[in-house]
Amino acid sequence: MAKKDLEEIIAQEPFFRGLNADFCKTIARCGKHVRFDKGQIIYRQGDPADTFYVIRHGYVALEFPGGGRAMVHQTLHDGDLANAEWLVAPYRCLWDARAVAATVAIALDAACLRGKCDDDHDLGYELMKRFVPLVVERLSHAKLQALDVYGEGSTT
Template identity: 70%
Template sequence: METHKLEEIIAQDPFFFGLNGAFCRTIAGCGKQMRFEKGQYIYRQGDAADRFYIVRHGHVALELSAMGKPHVFQTLHDGDVLNATWIVPPYRCFSNARAVGPTILIAFDAACLRGKCDDDHDLGYDLMKRFIPVVVERLNHARLQSLDVYGAGSDN
């Protein structure tokens, strides 16, 4: 996918809504489109968070391993952001991400974008404001799912 087309997609994406044109160009320069088939892992827990993604078409299950089995704690859909830990040291994936069906993602090279953020702190600050709520939301989903799976605790 050419950078100009990717720039247009970024500018129209709800997650990046309101981002200035120069930032859209910068981000597009670090991105590419990727396709995953049903059941294919996009990344696994513990992997380096070397990319983040926007789901263009399809569904992605976020899983945590418990008792040797993966448990889905959230399913992402078109327009959702995937792997927000690219921006938070130590840059490791905290869950598995698996395509539920054929899925098209826009993948952004994390090292490329972290470098751009280091060079332009305004870009870094804007992205941090967009990604921190995603990180908090995912932690909340995982917490609620674990309460559902393991119970709310003892009745003291």
């Protein structure tokens, strides 16, 4: 798919809706289409957060690894973003991401986009205004999941 098409897709994604056309064009220059099979690991906790994903179609589970089994704390779907950690140093993934079903996404090169944000602080500010609430929401989901599993009064 051509970059022009990617530009239009990005402009229509709920997360990026309202960005000016130049910002969408800049973002598209850092992107490509990707596909993940059901069960495929997209990234693991501790991996470099060198790519983030806009999920176009499919489902992705964000999981806490460990204890012999992963604990899903959130499932992402069409229009959601995976790997918001690309924007905050030390640029490391905080959890695992696994495709729960065949998934199509836009993969955005984090180093490319960080460079674009450094060059154009207006772009960086617009993205920060969108990503900060997303990060807070994800941490809130993780907290609620942990409370559900361990309970508020648990000492373990």
